[in-house]
Amino acid sequence: MEIVQDHYPEAFAHCFGCGRLNAHGHHVRTRWVDGEGLATFEPKPFHIALPGFVYGGLVASLIDCHSIGTAAAAFAEAQGVDFADAVKEDGAPRFVTGSLHVDFLQPTPLGPPLELRAWPVEVGERKVVVESELSAAGTVTSRGRVVAVRMPASMGG
């Protein structure tokens, strides 16, 4: 699998944060590499909190979607199934965000690409917990913790 979100079924590919079919969205793209989710993101000039600094709500959004992608990949690996194959058979694990926590350690400069790293700390049948960090120019500026839960029936899960 190259990019986790490329394998989301079409019905789940409209997310503003990571849906490949959302023309207005951020298009977060998570690579699952050796047990970690990796992503790179280039903020737009208007994604600012103050001139020169990245907007915290964008940081939170990136951590959210990247962690959900990481959770899906980690869950598939724990189950011993190939994520892409599972999607094709409509059996892919579908997760949504139960809770999102972000610690903003220091301001994130606008300019360098943002690097995201996420790793599962708990992989259960109904819940996957993912921790993460976001860096700019080699400095970790923010840390995240996302509780990903299996999608409720009310959302189509």
Place this chain on the structure above:
Amino acid sequence: MEIVQDHYPEAFAHCFGCGRLNAHGHHVRTRWVDGEGLATFEPKPFHIALPGFVYGGLVASLIDCHSIGTAAAAFAEAQGVDFADAVKEDGAPRFVTGSLHVDFLQPTPLGPPLELRAWPVEVGERKVVVESELSAAGTVTSRGRVVAVRMPASMGG
């Protein structure tokens, strides 16, 4: 004071979430009424997680900016100063997000205006803690907790 963000000085009015001078942003507008911050927001059709449901990253962004606005107003009130007057004298309290926590209790439907309510639970000299809830059509779908901290010198505070 009508809208907290209308009184942010120009240098602090570029935020993607709440800056009145950011042409691409969300323009969160916080009203400080009887010790609570209130705001209403209408998501765009593309602000979705799945078709029919509001994107969690948007919910987090709204909670973030609305809580920071609420923190600034609560701090000013606790100090016994008029927020708008303080801004004019360049002495307005400036807060940034230290941490952001959101519990997504249930999916937020896309359609009705989103109503935000936020209230301070701790108002200190360097830190204000704000709790909040976001509702759609009368149902609370998400709860937030933001630790707002005085702006560090590295950001101009």
